[in-house]
Amino acid sequence: MDLFDLAAANLVSPPILFFLLGLIAALVRSDLAIPEAVAKAISIYLVMAIGFKGGVEMAASPLVAAALAIAAGILLSAAMPFISFGALRATSRLPRVDAASIAAHYGSISIVTFIAASDAGAAMGLAAAGFMVAVAAAMEAPAIFSGLALAGRREGEGGGTMIREIAFNGSIVLLVGAFAIGWATGERGMAMVEPFFGDIFRGVLCLFLLDMGLVAGRGLRRSAGKLDWRVLVHGLHMPLIGAALGLGLAIPIGLDPGSAALLMTLAASASYIAVPAAMRLALPEADPSVSLTLSLGITFPFNLVLGIPLYFAAAQWALG
Amino acid sequence: MDLFDLAAANLVSPPILFFLLGLIAALVRSDLAIPEAVAKAISIYLVMAIGFKGGVEMAASPLVAAALAIAAGILLSAAMPFISFGALRATSRLPRVDAASIAAHYGSISIVTFIAASDAGAAMGLAAAGFMVAVAAAMEAPAIFSGLALAGRREGEGGGTMIREIAFNGSIVLLVGAFAIGWATGERGMAMVEPFFGDIFRGVLCLFLLDMGLVAGRGLRRSAGKLDWRVLVHGLHMPLIGAALGLGLAIPIGLDPGSAALLMTLAASASYIAVPAAMRLALPEADPSVSLTLSLGITFPFNLVLGIPLYFAAAQWALG
Amino acid sequence: MDLFDLAAANLVSPPILFFLLGLIAALVRSDLAIPEAVAKAISIYLVMAIGFKGGVEMAASPLVAAALAIAAGILLSAAMPFISFGALRATSRLPRVDAASIAAHYGSISIVTFIAASDAGAAMGLAAAGFMVAVAAAMEAPAIFSGLALAGRREGEGGGTMIREIAFNGSIVLLVGAFAIGWATGERGMAMVEPFFGDIFRGVLCLFLLDMGLVAGRGLRRSAGKLDWRVLVHGLHMPLIGAALGLGLAIPIGLDPGSAALLMTLAASASYIAVPAAMRLALPEADPSVSLTLSLGITFPFNLVLGIPLYFAAAQWALG
Amino acid sequence: MQTTLKKRLEIVIEAPVIDRLRRVLDDKGVSGYTIIPAVAGRGRHGRWNREGEISDTSRMLVLFAIIDPSELDDMLAAVYAVLSRQIGIVSVSDVQVVRDEHFRRTGKPA
Amino acid sequence: MQTTLKKRLEIVIEAPVIDRLRRVLDDKGVSGYTIIPAVAGRGRHGRWNREGEISDTSRMLVLFAIIDPSELDDMLAAVYAVLSRQIGIVSVSDVQVVRDEHFRRTGKPA
């Protein structure tokens, strides 16, 4: 498949179309809405399922390859905030603390984007190595510390508590825990829960992306015209930079194309859950609405609709 | 199968029995309850699934037949409020505005009843044409305008906003959107999401009808004895009148028996989501408790338990 | 399989591991949490599914065996509070009313434990008779009356209302209702809803046990060190006493090993839903935090992780 | 605008007895009340948190009712008669309303 | 601490018209408001309970806004103009705030 076919196939797949439906519904001010409690529960289900499946597939993965990929992920997460911060300070007038906060979002990852990319890869026949789930988990936190350093913040008294709060963040604990359970129970465990964690996964993802479309569209509608265009453009630059760096590291460590595309996606994505909450605790002066709009309103739709097929095409071209 | 067998098979199917369980639990004041957030999410799932499946089946439908059926639906939706209003004013002492509001409910449709009827049809081997989903969507709104006309209301300043609020009502947007996605992705799309939108559908419907039984029973318990019996009887007349008109239009436009039964069901059903909300905005003087009790407490149970098998039997007798 | 293998297989099954993950996440103060509305809805789903399946299997059960098992269950439920109360009064300084309340919890049953045990039995190939669901339902209430008698409470004016509130408690109504629906619709009904009530059941159970682990862990963390160890130990004694009594009754009435293990589990388990609510109404002076901690924080994890495999091993050794 | 003084009764109460409380208020002919959910809290009986909970026992609800000052003592006595041994608290504050007639005691409602 | 007197406007309103109410408050430049869900209640229009409900019609929301006393009459008039025929109630109470400037009328917000 060439890039165009890939993009076209991705675009007319139910998950992406339901995302677009949500986006449009929000933009025309429909009152369509999925209750918060259910949206949260679905995100928990998806993280559990993706973690568990990754763990089950670990049987087939050499541990050295996993360790290399995790190291690459940590490096990306720690380094990318410096690039994002530099770019923001050079092109916009955002205060230091806001730029540092946004930078932390871009170094870290969006687990929702990762899940959508894994599913897209599976649909294309480009399944990734199980350890990519561990890479995703490992990339959540390093960026936060880079962001704090960029803001000129020392960890001070609250430091210990904060490290703990970040490391034990619900989505990290669940991702790592489900991964470990999948690894421990292997194919026998998978056979027990496949109908729930496997068969209905893509359908549930459709419902979830409908919801994310609604939330992203509502956010866009609310902040349209308020954000500086130089900041908005950052939300389109960073995924491309991240994906390029991801590919640049995937090649030397020898990832297969599906895994490389996921590493690119992780680098290209911006956090929407863990980092925003950490920033409210550690950098309360940073305005959360700017980073949330960028992350969910600009970068997430870009990655979902255009980025993911692009990253898979690039990975296959470079490594296939 | 004759009418009696059909009715019996419908009555002892799990969805109907769970509805009756809910009804009884509410009437004996059990504290059994499904949380609001989950009930709403389930209704969203059901609308998504029915819309998507309808869209997928559009490949097999001639567009002319679809257009005719949609036109028939719009006609029914716009005309039935006049019948309902006339009957209410002749037999009861309801104020004009209340009669107009109830009339709008009966012209419009109950998507839950439609879903239950589609499922019952599928279980009987009388699947309907995919475009019946589009007919359902097209029938939601016209009755609202007839109702406002009957109340002597001009659209005034709020008119534009209101038309928009009605057209972009969440359940209409979702039904139409999922239908379009199903149509666009076809069998390939269905293959991706069948376990979620297809396989577990009827089980989820059981859970949902349990909930609807609980809510309907609670409503009945609360308003029992408060409603004028002439108004209550309206809730049993209108489905029969609607179904007869539906059949009368289904025959000339050449619908198959399964689709004809669904058109009858749509005409026979009364809105419980879109119209009540629209009436609170457009006719706030109308007492919502009367129309809600009629729609959910009388007409919905009647259609679910007795009406649907009757409509299928009649459609098969007339068209089979 | 010998006891050790059974315990090992149970321990590394996904449901138990997700429970342990929840427990650990709560103990390290992770913010992982499943919304209340969804947790409640999942418990409703599980009760519906287990009830329905039990009913479907009634076709294969002789009614006399069912009646005997139900009678045994009622006897256990009514009698065990006297044992629990005696032990608590002898070993701890708990006030009479608190001891009576705890005793009622231990006479009654935990439907969640029952569900987990049924699933574990199915996974081991030791499926139980369908009527065990009816036994579970029958065991919910008798212990409450024994508990009130122990507290020296006469039913007084509120008696009629209370009996009604207990008998029509949501989980009893749903369990009995779903059982009746399964019985009435049989294999034909099961075929209609198997993907939802059967195939995904164990996966949903994983999600639910994750939640129960989180709640149990949070409870433990909160009350650790506050409870008298003599009271805590009661939470480990009672399951063993209950299981022994259950086995003692299972043998003379001729239960198969799988059903016997479930009767043991029911006797060994302590109520977490029906009895606590009843006690708040009937014995408001009793401190709910003691009984909830015992029931959910001590007895439930013990039964889930160690008790269930032990009961199955014992039942197979005695009856296999 | 012309406003009238009323009392706002606010009751935090454990969920299992909410129906009893409603019955008391209905019997006293209170003109209305609204119940809102609580998600977490602390009191003499300890901390609680509803996340992931399936049991109603530690669930708290907040009920408020705007009533006429003349009804306050009677209402408080009735509420305490039923709830004195239950988990919860009661407080009263002054509020102004525009439509006086809306908050007058009614006959026992349906 | 130095505190300033403000008014706390509390509105119980049926969900279908919440957007209209928000528009009124926004147009009047109110500095902020918070909306909390209600789960059950009773009023002249009868009892309601949200358990298991999928329709928004009988759903009630509680909106409160802390505003400057000088804005009260204007605000009440605007609220009543929109809501007089809808289901709901309005009440006002006194509150003290520490940061006065936080609760001053702003221009029409986004």
Place this chain on the structure above:
Amino acid sequence: MQTTLKKRLEIVIEAPVIDRLRRVLDDKGVSGYTIIPAVAGRGRHGRWNREGEISDTSRMLVLFAIIDPSELDDMLAAVYAVLSRQIGIVSVSDVQVVRDEHFRRTGKPA
């Protein structure tokens, strides 16, 4: 009935810092508090709406605590020390309670 004057502290606060706020109240020995969810709102930081949200960042909670007037200043100072840079508001009103002893400061609770 004999009632006593208390203060009702009402804090609207962004969810990520609720644990810090609880710790402050616990450390100060406040006798209790109740937290209720908010579903939507507006303030200087803009509008928000929880529908469909999975991130806690823009989520607001409403905490209220009934405390003795003598503790008010101390409590406000402690609350502001922690929350001054966070998103949220604080207000105080008068309430009457029947059981005075219920609302007295306790030692640091569990």
